[in-house]
Amino acid sequence: MMVHFRKRLNLEIIGRINEQIVKHPIESKQKEKEDEQSQEEDKEPPNQGKLLLDATVAPADIRYPTDINLLNQARVQTEKIIDALYEQVKAQFPKKPRTYRLQARTAYLVITKQRQPNRKKLRKAIRQQLGYVRRNLGHIDSLVSAGALLSELSQHLYRSLLVVSEVFRQQQWMYDQRCHRIDDRIVSLTQPHVRPIVRGKAGTPVEFGAKLSVSCVDGKVFLDHLSWDNFNESGDLPTQVELFKTRFGHYPESVYVDQIYRHRRNRAYCRNLGIRITAPPLGRPVADDGAAVRKQSLEDAKIRNQIEGKFGQAKRRFRLDCVMTKLAHTSETAIAITFLVMNLESLLKRLVFFCFSLLMFCWQLLVLPSGKQLFTFSSLSWLFPSRQSKCYPLPLYLPLSA
DSSP: OHHHHHHHOOHHHHHHHHHHHHHHHHHHHHHHHHHHSOOOSSSOOOOOSEEEEEEEEEEBSOOOOOHHHHHHHHHHHHHHHHHHHHTTTTTTOSSOOOOOHHHHHHHHHHHHTSSSOOHHHHHHHHHHHHHHHHHHHHHHHHHHHTTOOGGGSOHHHHHHHHHHHHHHHHHHHHHHHTOSOOTTOOOOSSOTTOOEEEOOOSSOSEEEEEEEEEEEETTEEEEEEEESSOOOGGGGHHHHHHHHHHHHSSOOSEEEOOGGGOSHHHHHHHHHTTOEESOOOSSSOOTTTHHHHHHHHHHHHHHHHHHHHHHHHHHHTSOTTSBOOOSHHHHHHHHHHHHHHHHHHHHHHHHHHHHHHHHHHHHHHHHSOTTOOOOEEETTEEEOSOTTOOOOOOOTHHHHHO
16 A cells, blocks of 8 residues: 555655745745835846755665676576476476576686686686576577467566666677676666766765755755766756746845856856856956955855755765665655655754744743843844853743643
C-alpha cells in the first residue's frame, strides 16, 4: 500500500507542495515592502529579494565501480539466467551448457586479491571476463533458439539480462579502444540509471548519483532541476530566475552564484532584467575600485554561504550523502522529500520560537515587578537592555497554572 502512494508522489507534486508551504511566509514579508512603495497598476513590480543558486550531487548507495567487478557481476547474472532457461528445455539438451564458472571465479579472485596489479595483468583479467560473459550470452541465445522463453524469466532476471548485454557492449568497446570513457556508462547492475558525475573536487573527483540544481530564497530551498546525467548548472540560471518570478510575482534584486555561472550570457541576461549578479566586472581591473570590489565580493560570499550550509544540512543530517533507495523514480522522490522536510523543519523552528517568545512575554508581565523589563523581543532574537539587569528565576508553575 505504501508503495502505491509513493509511486503517485513524483517530483512535480512534491515541488508544488513545497511551493505552497513556503510561499505564504515569504509573500507576507514581501507584501509589507510592496505596501510601502506606491506602484502603478501598469508598471512592472520592482526587483526585490535575494536568489541563491548552486548545484550538488546526491550520491547513490552503490559499490565503487571498477571494470573487473562489473564484468564479474555480469558473468554471475548470466549464469543464473542460463540455469533458469535450461530448466525449460532440459529434455532437448542432455547436458547443461558449460559456463566455466569455477575457473572464472578463480581468475577473478587472483586479480582482485592483488594490492596493486599492473596494467598488463589487469587488462588480461578483463579480457578473460569478457570471454566468459561472451560465451554465456551465446549460450543464452542458443537456449532461446531451442525453445526457451524469456517471458518465463522473473522480472529481475529479465532486467538483468538487458543490463548485462549493455554492460558487455560498453566494456568490449572500451577494451578495444583502450580507453575508460563511454557515453551513458553503466556503473551499477542494480542501479543502471546511475551515471558518473565528474566534479573535480578534492577527495571526491567523481561522484555517482543524481545531480541537483537548487535555489535558496530566505532560507527556503527549492529543487529546480534533477538529472542522472551530468550537466552544466550555469545553463539553469535563466530558468531558475523565471521560476522565482512565477513563485513570487517579481524578479530578484540580486543573484548569488559561484564562478561557473558568471559567463557572458548570464551576465547579459541579468543586466537586461536589472538584476545584480555577484560577479566582478569583466575587463582590466581599475586600481581605484579594487578595494570596493573585494569588499563587495566578500559580502556576497558571506551571503552565498547559506546555500552551502543547506547542502551540508541535507547531507549530514538528512542523509542526502547516501541515497539508499534503488529505483530511479523512488530516488527522485526521496531527494525531493528531503528538501521538503528541511523547509518544514525551518518553519517548525519559527513556530516553536514564537510560542516560546509568547510564554516568556507572559512571564515577564505576570512575574516581574512593575517597571522592570528583563528583555525585549525583536525579529528572531532577544534583546537584553543591560548586562547588569537583575535575573529573575523562571517559576514553572506560574505559566502552567495561568
